[in-house]
Amino acid sequence: MRPSTLVLALLAGLALAFVFIFGHFSWSTATDAERLAANRALVEHYGLTDLALFTEARYTRHPSQADLHSAFQDHPAALEHFPTGSLVAPRSLPLFRDAPLAGKTTSPD
Amino acid sequence: MRPWLEKQLHLIDFTLASLARRKTKNVGLLLAYTLIVFVLASLSLFTHALRSEASYVLAGSPEVILQRMVAGRHDLIPPGYLDKIGRIRGVQKKEGRLWGYYYDPVVNANYTFMARPASEVADGTIMVGSALARERGLAPNNTISFRSYAGKLFGFTVAAVLSPDSELLAADLVLLSENDFRRFFEYPEGHYTDIALSVANPQEVRTVAAKLSTALPDSRPILREEVLRTYQSLFDWREGIVLTVLAGAILAFAILAWEKASGLSAEERREIGILKAIGWETSDVIRMKVWEGLIISLTAFLLGGIAAYVHVFHFGAAVFAPVLKGWSVLYPRFTLVPAVDGLQIATLFFFTVVPYTAAVLVPIWRAAITDPDAVMRA
Amino acid sequence: MIELANIRKAFNQGRHNEYWALHGIDLSVEAGKVTAFRGPSGSGKTTLLTIVGCLSRPTEGRVRFKGEDISGLPERFLTDIRRQSFGFVFQQFNLIKGLSALDNIILPGMPTGRPRRDLVERADELLDQLKLGHRSRAKVEWLSGGEQQRVAIARALINDPQVIIADEPTANLDTALSKEFLAILEGFTDNGKTVLLTSHDPLVVESSAVHRVVGMRDGRLTAD
Numbered sequence: 001m002r003p004s005t006l007v008l009a010l011l012a013g014l015a016l017a018f019v020f021i022f023g024h025f026s027w028s029t030a031t032d033a034e035r036l037a038a039n040r041a042l043v044e045h046y047g048l049t050d051l052a053l054f055t056e057a058r059y060t061r062h063p064s065q066a067d068l069h070s071a072f073q074d075h076p077a078a079l080e081h082f083p084t085g086s087l088v089a090p091r092s093l094p095l096f097r098d099a100p101l102a103g104k105t106t107s108p109d
Numbered sequence: 110m111r112p113w114l115e116k117q118l119h120l121i122d123f124t125l126a127s128l129a130r131r132k133t134k135n136v137g138l139l140l141a142y143t144l145i146v147f148v149l150a151s152l153s154l155f156t157h158a159l160r161s162e163a164s165y166v167l168a169g170s171p172e173v174i175l176q177r178m179v180a181g182r183h184d185l186i187p188p189g190y191l192d193k194i195g196r197i198r199g200v201q202k203k204e205g206r207l208w209g210y211y212y213d214p215v216v217n218a219n220y221t222f223m224a225r226p227a228s229e230v231a232d233g234t235i236m237v238g239s240a241l242a243r244e245r246g247l248a249p250n251n252t253i254s255f256r257s258y259a260g261k262l263f264g265f266t267v268a269a270v271l272s273p274d275s276e277l278l279a280a281d282l283v284l285l286s287e288n289d290f291r292r293f294f295e296y297p298e299g300h301y302t303d304i305a306l307s308v309a310n311p312q313e314v315r316t317v318a319a320k321l322s323t324a325l326p327d328s329r330p331i332l333r334e335e336v337l338r339t340y341q342s343l344f345d346w347r348e349g350i351v352l353t354v355l356a357g358a359i360l361a362f363a364i365l366a367w368e369k370a371s372g373l374s375a376e377e378r379r380e381i382g383i384l385k386a387i388g389w390e391t392s393d394v395i396r397m398k399v400w401e402g403l404i405i406s407l408t409a410f411l412l413g414g415i416a417a418y419v420h421v422f423h424f425g426a427a428v429f430a431p432v433l434k435g436w437s438v439l440y441p442r443f444t445l446v447p448a449v450d451g452l453q454i455a456t457l458f459f460f461t462v463v464p465y466t467a468a469v470l471v472p473i474w475r476a477a478i479t480d481p482d483a484v485m486r487a
Numbered sequence: 488m489i490e491l492a493n494i495r496k497a498f499n500q501g502r503h504n505e506y507w508a509l510h511g512i513d514l515s516v517e518a519g520k521v522t523a524f525r526g527p528s529g530s531g532k533t534t535l536l537t538i539v540g541c542l543s544r545p546t547e548g549r550v551r552f553k554g555e556d557i558s559g560l561p562e563r564f565l566t567d568i569r570r571q572s573f574g575f576v577f578q579q580f581n582l583i584k585g586l587s588a589l590d591n592i593i594l595p596g597m598p599t600g601r602p603r604r605d606l607v608e609r610a611d612e613l614l615d616q617l618k619l620g621h622r623s624r625a626k627v628e629w630l631s632g633g634e635q636q637r638v639a640i641a642r643a644l645i646n647d648p649q650v651i652i653a654d655e656p657t658a659n660l661d662t663a664l665s666k667e668f669l670a671i672l673e674g675f676t677d678n679g680k681t682v683l684l685t686s687h688d689p690l691v692v693e694s695s696a697v698h699r700v701v702g703m704r705d706g707r708l709t710a711d
Binding site: 002007008010011014015017018022024032038041042044050051052053061062 | 121126165221335339433439441
């Protein structure tokens, strides 16, 4: 077989595999949907707020719940003490500063 | 049409023969290129899938979590706090939660202890996450002891192990009864860690949060939308390690392209001269080189992309595991549900195939337009 | 067939190392004959051949090929003419290393879009005629000088050109191979092809295969 036809055939094959593999996700299986639904139900049941991905430290385990101090607990400059701390962005604030809250809270945010 | 097709096949034949002449170098190039695409595509796929799953799954978390702050630090909810909330319209349910962290010196791991109603977990028993169970070798009906921070030893029987499918959420959970929790942590009676509130109407959530802050000035409400947004910015490209990986990959790629673009060897220049002398036009030479660039970059992209997909969705992004694990001992075993962002893949395609093909053409341009006359004098 | 009128060629024109290789050449080349150009190094023989064969353009003057003025044509058309009507055999052979003899031979045919099958068939034919059929798949760098030259000749013939231009064709050959080459030359003209060649070699210049000898010196024609 001519080298050019061989290579073109290989490329075509790869392209087909690529499209198939990536396209196949859109028909996610019933088990996937079940699994997701089960996990969501688990979250609702136990009132969970975070993924259990980074169990290194408090502020990495529950980044959405951590206060400003947890990161600095160990050391004033400890912010990236834990590697995964550099993967998680700080808890983001609500879209707009709640005007009704201004001046009324005494806690830092 | 036919002659055009034949001509392209001829050009591809020649370019393949050209590449085959420096087989080791070109195979190495292809591998390096594929590796870069693999890393970038894996990162992209993993991030997107994790974010998708997080936002779907965490949509079930409580609408508002109320924490109490003292001197800027998170403090316990004292007795009576719940009543101070009173009846705020829109709040369907309010519930004091008890949870905390436990450091297990046996395996140097951190666990999350959560108290559950007696109907779920009886005194003296616990339910554990499957990663924890794996780490400590636990199965239902096994016993395990934890030494509390006060130094006392507590024994528990494992009533159940949570499903392995839930590892991403519950890898390190230890669920125990309220009594056991309070005894273990010597948690003061009537105090809670925080309060979870459910609000029926999603539009009302911020209003409720505002009312809570008014009613309880030392509280800090955390809304579900903030939780979700935290996970939307997971692995953001501006975050430390991701930025490093990206920068590294882009730099490697730039070096590759630069090496290609920085000129032809004398041998290559001579060859182009010969081709021109025996009847190849400038456009033929350029077209041949475009094929070279396309074949290599397309192969690398397709191979790298397919490998990345398999890596992320069948092997749980094993290459990134050490980074994600960091210093933690427990790491959840999970396979993400495939979710692909077409735009990211298209961007990756555009930024890997086009620059490389262009880089291949740059040095050719000058050589391709020179007079073939020079060949006679070589 | 080929007419040259007042051809002048300069290199590095306008720069400090400007050099005029040809100083007004008027020449008429007859079809179907072998014309040899003889002269010392630097006399401009190779330059003249490149202009005749559309490999470069004259600085001044006109080239007419089969009655048509080709000196002012754009590159695309010039290349087309070169590909269809001229076959070159270079002094250094200029074969592409790493490719087989066969692959080298079919190179000029590739841009024409002729099917590979046809090209390979024709190449095999030529190799057989040149008694090189058994080495068609060998890489050219492993061939002897004489074999390489025959591959170069076959490459020049793949598109069946009317004019064959050879620059010092016997420079790298021994006497026996030179004589073989001259026999091949005769075969060309028997098929109605026109041949132009340059040579120092008296064996070639004085051979009966050559119909006309043109002398050159310092960029000008000398008496025949």
